[in-house]
Amino acid sequence: MDMRSKEAYIKMINEAYKKLPEYGLRVKAARFKPPHVQLFYQGKNKTVFANFKEVAEYINRDPDVIRKFLAHELATPATPSDGRLILHTRIDLQTLQNTVNFFIKRYVKCPMCEGYDTQLIKKGKALIIKCSICGAESPVPPIK
Ligand SMILES: [Zn+2]
Structure with a gap:
């Protein structure tokens, strides 16, 4: 993903937050x-x-x-x-x-929204960070 679309993505997420009762989640991430x-x-x-x-x-x-x-x-x-x-x-x-x-x-840390409310899950042999805030699933390197 290039920087511009990442910025757009973050902006979109931020806009979405403001409409949600879970807005507090982001505050929690900051803390x-x-x-x-x-x-x-x-x-x-x-x-x-x-x-x-x-x-x-x-x-x-x-x-x-x-x-x-x-x-x-x-x-x-x-x-x-x-x-x-x-x-x-x-x-x-x-x-x-x-x-x-x-x-x-x-x-x-979620690489997409930079929140910390995430889970580390296994999908087959892949290791994935699943974000509870933005929903992104990001592959991460295996832990040896
Ligand atoms: Zn996220």
Whole structure:
């Protein structure tokens, strides 16, 4: 889709919003602020993502999907433990936060309307973001 038709699309969506009682959804999208990543270290080589469950619940994604993504991106095994996620290497806070942000940008945010009220669904082998706000279904890269 070229920029011009994307602009037209967004304009159309915005116009449609104003006529809907669900106008509040867009306000909610603007307020989408996942909790900041909290971590601590165990020994020399373990990083504990302390509020993993809280972040997963806020962004409404399967913790196991997030775990797989983080393990792949950070190139380390990741083990869930009591609402926390144990990464078997030392990761600094900024790197972990950036990686979580990258996940949200790719697997939570709707690329069409930029809303966050979405679902991640599988269609055959394809992975798709289905947006509850604008209805768009956008394919995203698989999570290894
Ligand atoms: Zn959308």
